[in-house]
Amino acid sequence: MGLDGDDTLWQNETRFQLTQTALRDLLRRHVPDADVDTHLAEVEMRNLRIYGYGVKAFTLSMIETAIQVTDRRIPAADLEVILGWGQKMLSAPTELLEGVETALKDLSLRYELLLITMGDLFDQESKLARSGLADMFKGVEILSEKNVEAYRSVLRRRHIEPGEFVMVGNSLRSDIAPAIALGARAVHIPYPLTWHHEQVPDDAMPKDGWHRLENISGLGELLDSF
Amino acid sequence: MGLDGDDTLWQNETRFQLTQTALRDLLRRHVPDADVDTHLAEVEMRNLRIYGYGVKAFTLSMIETAIQVTDRRIPAADLEVILGWGQKMLSAPTELLEGVETALKDLSLRYELLLITMGDLFDQESKLARSGLADMFKGVEILSEKNVEAYRSVLRRRHIEPGEFVMVGNSLRSDIAPAIALGARAVHIPYPLTWHHEQVPDDAMPKDGWHRLENISGLGELLDSF
Numbered sequence: 001m002g003l004d005g006d007d008t009l010w011q012n013e014t015r016f017q018l019t020q021t022a023l024r025d026l027l028r029r030h031v032p033d034a035d036v037d038t039h040l041a042e043v044e045m046r047n048l049r050i051y052g053y054g055v056k057a058f059t060l061s062m063i064e065t066a067i068q069v070t071d072r073r074i075p076a077a078d079l080e081v082i083l084g085w086g087q088k089m090l091s092a093p094t095e096l097l098e099g100v101e102t103a104l105k106d107l108s109l110r111y112e113l114l115l116i117t118m119g120d121l122f123d124q125e126s127k128l129a130r131s132g133l134a135d136m137f138k139g140v141e142i143l144s145e146k147n148v149e150a151y152r153s154v155l156r157r158r159h160i161e162p163g164e165f166v167m168v169g170n171s172l173r174s175d176i177a178p179a180i181a182l183g184a185r186a187v188h189i190p191y192p193l194t195w196h197h198e199q200v201p202d203d204a205m206p207k208d209g210w211h212r213l214e215n216i217s218g219l220g221e222l223l224d225s226f
Numbered sequence: 227m228g229l230d231g232d233d234t235l236w237q238n239e240t241r242f243q244l245t246q247t248a249l250r251d252l253l254r255r256h257v258p259d260a261d262v263d264t265h266l267a268e269v270e271m272r273n274l275r276i277y278g279y280g281v282k283a284f285t286l287s288m289i290e291t292a293i294q295v296t297d298r299r300i301p302a303a304d305l306e307v308i309l310g311w312g313q314k315m316l317s318a319p320t321e322l323l324e325g326v327e328t329a330l331k332d333l334s335l336r337y338e339l340l341l342i343t344m345g346d347l348f349d350q351e352s353k354l355a356r357s358g359l360a361d362m363f364k365g366v367e368i369l370s371e372k373n374v375e376a377y378r379s380v381l382r383r384r385h386i387e388p389g390e391f392v393m394v395g396n397s398l399r400s401d402i403a404p405a406i407a408l409g410a411r412a413v414h415i416p417y418p419l420t421w422h423h424e425q426v427p428d429d430a431m432p433k434d435g436w437h438r439l440e441n442i443s444g445l446g447e448l449l450d451s452f
Contacts, residue, residue, distance in 0.1 A: 047313075050313055050316040050317050050352075051282060051316070051348065052346075052347070052348025052349075053348070056277060056282040056283060056286060057282060059286060060282060060285060060286065060309065060312070063289065063305070063309060064306070064309055066302075067302045067303075067305060067306045067309075068306075070302070072301065072302045072303045072306065073302065074302045075298065075302075076292075076293045076296070076298045076299065076300045076301075076302065076305065077293075077298045079289070079293060079302065079305060080290070080293045080294075080298065083286065083289060083290055083293075086286070087273075087276055090276040090277070091276050120278075120346070120347065120348075121278070121346065121347035121368060121369075121370050122277065122278025122279070122346075122370045123278075125370050126276075139383075142347060143347075144347045144348045144351050157365075
């Protein structure tokens with residue numbers, strides 16, 4: 001069974017959004033009517049091709065946004081503050097979501113668990129180490145992009161048949177859709193916040209092959225029913 | 227056989243050093259007697275624990291250094307220039323070192339080649355894609371740290387015995403020493419420039435188990451002699 005990390009096992013998007021709120025407040029002191037969110041989203045999308053995902057990419061895009069939105073008038077001291085936010089995000093403790101520890105303890109006795117996560121290699125390994133969950137996983141796969149090809153290559157390398165694989169995660173786009181496309185099953189456990197880049201309307205998804213749970217606590221029971 | 231990427235197959239450190247020279251020139255316009263190199267090295271070492279390796283980490287450390295060395299007096303426009311250097315490093319074509327393409331074409335017919343490289347996942351995958359070498363590798367391992375444990379886990383996962391494995395790279399610290407410690411062989415192909423963090427004196431290395439080549443062109447012949 002594959003499990004996503006960010007916003008499936010531990011808090012992630014909340015931190016990004018809290019930091020983005022702080023950025024908005026900081027930049028509005030310089031440019032009161034700036035549309036910081038839109039500008040940041042554009043910068044992030046433009047940089048995705050060269051930076052990929054993760055906190056370092058986000059920090060660089062925040063700095064770029066701050067410089068551009070203020071028309072280069074932002075003082076270096078404020079940019080230093082933004083740098084510090086990124087460092088704080090990278091070193092903060094990993095906050096597990098409710099029920100994760102109990103659910104994984106149970107699941108790890110009955111299934112082979114793989115952590116399949118996306119983003120910055122160093123940051124993800126560090127988060128896993130700080131989570132205390134590392135021992136429950138048989139393997140860890142950190143992917144630069146979670147698409148069908150990436151999942152296919154993980155399953156092939158690990159000699160897992162798609163028909164016997166279940167992917168569990170909070171993102172329809174990155175966890176659920178590619179797993180179904182491969183012929184695996186998928187369990188969607190939504191998280192209240194979803195990054196704009198990850199949003200997919202339900203009706204754009206296949207009807208079959210996936211399930212939705214409110215909370216990871218129900219996962220064991222659902223899997224038993226398969 | 228495992229091959230390192232940066233400065234073994236393609237240019238890497240040269241780009242970092244050219245960018246660092248540009249940073250030195252830029253900061254000296256603000257602080258003529260600043261010891262930029264020393265300050266940057268300190269910032270990089272302090273950040274290694276949270277940023278890991280790679281161009282994004284380097285860019286963030288350059289920005290931090292620029293702010294600190296100028297005592298927060300650097301204009302945002304100059305920091306924008308530094309951001310741009312990072313983006314240029316990440317999107318520049320992958321420049322293969324001399325003889326690499328010919329040597330790999332030959333070796334890939336006779337050995338199973340693994341690319342075993344360190345650093346930023348997204349950047350390394352992108353460099354490999356731009357190198358034109360991807361098809362010659364049976365597998366790719368991008369590690370956040372190249373130590374004995376990391377090599378051991380790669381070999382175990384791929385069912386490779388250390389005794390039948392050879393690691394080839396430019397870094398005594400990251401490519402040669404850990405491979406020998408595992409009981410594998412290693413071939414050191416030095417690169418004229420080595421990042422301070424990677425430097426190891428020859429006499430701190432084991433006497434046996436490794437070889438040194440001037441150029442990758444001699445690798446096939448050396449392997450045949452094993």
